[in-house]
Amino acid sequence: MKHSIQFKMLLAFSIVTFIGFSAFLLAAYKINEQNNSQIIHKDMIEARKTLDNYLKQYFLIKDTEMSKLSFATEATNIANVVSTQMGSQVTLYDAQGKNITSPLNKANLDNKDLSTALKGETAYTINHSEEKVMVTLSFPVKANDHVIGIMRYSKDYTEQSKYTNRFQNMIILFAVIIFMFIYITSLILSRKITNPIRKLTRSTEQLSAGDFVLHIDIDSKDEMGELAQRFKQMALRIKEQIEIIEMDRDALKEAQSQSKTFFDNVTHELKTPLTTILGYSQVLKDNGFTDRDFFEKGTSYIIKESQRLNHMVIDIIELSKATSDDISYYMEQVDLSPLIKETCDEMRMKGKKYGIRIHYEVEDNLTLVGDKDKLKEVIINLIDNAIKYGKVNSIIRVEGSHTGTMITLKVIDQGKGIPSEYITNLFEPFYRIPNIGVREKGSAGLGLAIVKSIVEKHGGTIEIDSKVNSGTEVKLSFKENPHA
Incomplete structure (x- = not known):
């Protein structure tokens, strides 16, 4: 059987409240009972003392020695006098429990207080009869350390x-x-x-019907109001996601188009050197070696284009490796400081060909977790680009430093710079900046794409800042991981 949340809440509140009040009433009853018992107990102690005093005063006034005989003889008078003084009935018994105040009334030895008093102890009992509550106190009366009788005191506690x-x-x-x-x-x-939950339930039915514009009139400033607002936000998010999904076909087409462009570029880049190689090879085959100058020129072109083709294939393979998740890197603790200095020293010879000096300023202990060979490949690529696009007789600055908890590597050249509208496309494979001179021909435009992929595999970022006629700065940032 299905029960509503409201029913469950009411049932839970009722059960908890009922148990709480039951416990409270039981505790109150016990406390009242204990208070009554304490009051009666104190009253009986005081009554015992008072009765002893009244009994002694009676015999002092009578100037009679208290004995078993005098106690029995004066029993009726004693009972009347003490009862008057106490305001409650007092009854006297002999040492055997016989009522000597009213001889016709036999002793009720079933009363615990009387039975206990006959044993030489003081006791009282609380008796409930119909609507009355009576307390009887019995204690032995002694003279010369001998029990000469029992005094029994009754008090009405009905009003209390x-x-x-x-x-x-x-x-x-x-x-x-x-x-x-x-x-x-x-x-x-x-x-x-x-009530808000019911409204939200109706809204879910609206959602299931495909209507994502919800009008939930819950304006409370509590959790339910917040839930309603978030529910509406969720509906809008779902709507947005559906719109995104609906646009996935276009995105997929775009991805397919980019993939086709990539392969078209690969085909074009490979086709150019292959065409040159095949053309010269065919001519050399047809003409033989009769024209020595043409033979030298042809073989030179064939070798040059073969080398360019080889470099291009290697770059494509490296790009594939860099972007593939299946290729694992050999990650270890790497100190970039000596690696940067070593790479700069190795690249100086190439820079000298164009009068370009490489100057580095590198802090010590630039330690991170990475693949040493891949990181060196990144540094070589950046310095090589700076040489290709730098001005003759200029300086390339390489800086390595700590920036907070990050390691920063900068390669700064003094080249022509890159217009801002081209910077965002620099990391696309086969992309070349139009109308910009490059010192060395044969580049396939894959270097920065490879660099970006390697840097991201190391959890780093790459940024390019360039100004026309002022040079270009490439900045790499990695999270530092110093030795423990």
Whole structure:
């Protein structure tokens, strides 16, 4: 059987409240009972002392020695006098438990207090009969360390019992009123909580029907209001996601188009040197070696284009490796400081061909986790680009430093610079900046694409900042991982 949240909340509140008030009433009853017992106990102690004093005063006034005989002889008078003084009935018994105040009334030895007093001890019992509550106190009367009789005192506690009962009834009434108040409050509160849930449930039906523009009239400034707002946001997000999914076909077509462009570029780049090689090879085959100058020129072109083709194939393979998730890097602790210095020293010879000096400023202990060979490939590629595009008789600055918890590597040249509209395309495979001179021909435009992939595999970032006629700065950032 299905129960609503409101029903479950009301049931839970009712059960918890009922158990709480039951425990409270039980505790109140026990406390009242203990208080009554303590009051009676104190009264009986005081009554025992008072009765002893009145008994002694009686014999002093009579100037009679207290003995078994005098106690029995004066029993009726003693009972009357002491009863008057105490305001409650006093009865005397002999040492065997016989009523000597009213001889016709036999002793009721079933009363625990009387039975206990006959054994030489003081005791009292609380007796409940119909609507009355009586407490009887019995204690032995001694003379010369001998028990000469029993004195029994009775006191009516009916009024106190009624007062206690009235107090208990008031507590019960108060508990019932509070319970009803809590129940009604719970009913109102549960309805206030569940009404928004019902509205949200109806909204889910609206969502399932394909309507994502929800009008939920929940304006409370609490969690339910926040839930409603987030529910509407979720519906809008779903709508946005559906729109994105609907645009996936176009995105897929675009990806296919880019893939086709990539392969077209590869085909074009490979076709050019192959055409040259095949052309000269065919001519050399047809003409033989009769024309020595043409033979030298042809073989030179064949070798040059073969080398360019070889470099291009290697770059394509490297790009494939760099972007593939299946190729694993040999990651270890690498200190970039000596690696940067070593690479700069190796590239100086190439820079001298164009009067370009390589100057480095590198801090010590630039330590990170990475593949040493791949990181060196990155540095070589960046310095090589700076040489290709740098001005003759200029300086290439290589800087390595700590920046907070990051390692920063910069390669700065003094070349012609790159127009800002081309910078975002520099990391695309086979992309070349139009109308910009390059010192060495044969580049396939894959270097920066490979660099970007390697840097990202190391958790780093690459940024290019360039100004026309002022030079270009390439900045790499890696998270530092110093030795423990």
